[in-house]
Amino acid sequence: MAETRRRMRERKRLLVRRVRALLAGGLVLGIGTTATLAAWNDSEYGTATFTAGRFDIVGAVDGTTFTNHPVGTPGALSFSTPFNALAPGSTVYALFSVKTANPSVAGTLQLSVASTGGTGLGTYLRYGVRSIAGVACNATTYTAGTAVVPDNSAIGTAGTGTQAVAANGTSTVNYCFAVTLPAGTLNTAQGLTAIQTWQITGTSS
Numbered sequence: 610m611a612e613t614r615r616r617m618r619e620r621k622r623l624l625v626r627r628v629r630a631l632l633a634g635g636l637v638l639g640i641g642t643t644a645t646l647a648a649w650n651d652s653e654y655g656t657a658t659f660t661a662g663r664f665d666i667v668g669a670v671d672g673t674t675f676t677n678h679p680v681g682t683p684g685a686l687s688f689s690t691p692f693n694a695l696a697p698g699s700t701v702y703a704l705f706s707v708k709t710a711n712p713s714v715a716g717t718l719q720l721s722v723a724s725t726g727g728t729g730l731g732t733y734l735r736y737g738v739r740s741i742a743g744v745a746c747n748a749t750t751y752t753a754g755t756a757v758v759p760d761n762s763a764i765g766t767a768g769t770g771t772q773a774v775a776a777n778g779t780s781t782v783n784y785c786f787a788v789t790l791p792a793g794t795l796n797t798a799q800g801l802t803a804i805q806t807w808q809i810t811g812t813s814s
Contacts, residue, residue, distance in 0.1 A: 664813035665710035666718070666774065672706045672744025672783065683723075683806055686786065689747070695730075698792040704746035707809050708774055708781040715776040716813045720757055720768030720784065723808040730801035734764045736788040740772055746785035754785055761789075764805060774811070784809075 667675040670684045678684045686703040695701070707718055720738060725731040739754030757768040772782045786807075790798070 662714045662813075663712065664716055664811065665713045666707055666716070666809070666811035667710050667778075668809065669706045670704065672704055672781075675706070675708065675710075675778075677710075688786075688788065692788075695790040697790055697794040700748070700787055700789040702746045702748065702751060703786045703788075704744055705784045705786065705807070705809070706744060706781050707784070707811075708778045709776060709811075711778040713776060713778070714813050715774060716811050717771040717773050718782055719771050719810045719812070721808050721810065722765050722767055723806040724804075725765055725806075726804035727802035730790075730798060730803035731764045731805065733790060733794050733798045733801075734788055734803055734805075735761045735791055736764055736766075736786060737762060738768060738787070739785050741783050741785045744783055746783070748787075751785045751787050757784065760787070764788075764803065771812075773814075 665677075668678050668684050669675040670686055684705065686705055688701040688703040690701070691699060692701040692703075709716060736758065737751075737756070737760035738758040739751055739756055741750045741754035743750065757770070757772070758766055759769070774780055774782055788805075
């Protein structure tokens with residue numbers, strides 16, 4: 610009987626030892642797992658903000674005072690005399706300068722005719738447009754300019770080609786208009802009027 614109790618105690622001791630050994634092993638395994646999950650780390654990030662640019666052109670009838678001239682409020686071109694008393698053979702000149710606003714991206718310009726009104730003088734008128742260096746628009750500077758509308762064109766003729774304008778108002782296109790009432794115009798043109806509106810269309814580039 611005593612021997613049996615001794616064996617039972619031995620078995621309990623062995624069982625306790627085995628349990629302690631398993632627990633110790635589990636603790637060691639747990640420490641190793643925790644160390645792996647807690648490894649240090651670091652990250653780098655990059656970001657950017659994008660903003661759309663704008664395109665805007667402005668005009669000046671005097672070569673210096675630039676502003677917007679939207680539909681309905683065109684700039685009044687200052688033609689040389691005798692623009693309000695044309696006689697056959699008369700040619701009058703006027704400047705219209707255009708550039709990009711600041712800020713604005715670069716672009717190109719295209720001259721066209723928006724409308725022709727009045728009481729019929731436009732039927733008789735002929736004109737041409739040239740881009741010139743500087744803001745003095747007269748017979749001399751016109752002759753030295755680059756053709757935009759060919760000379761002796763009907764008043765409703767649009768410009769040919771485009772003119773480049775740099776960004777932020779750093780370059781200007783100076784258009785010199787030359788309008789003529791041709792020699793030999795009929796007496797029926799006397800007293801008639803023409804209201805001509807040109808359009809400069811800008812396109813961003």
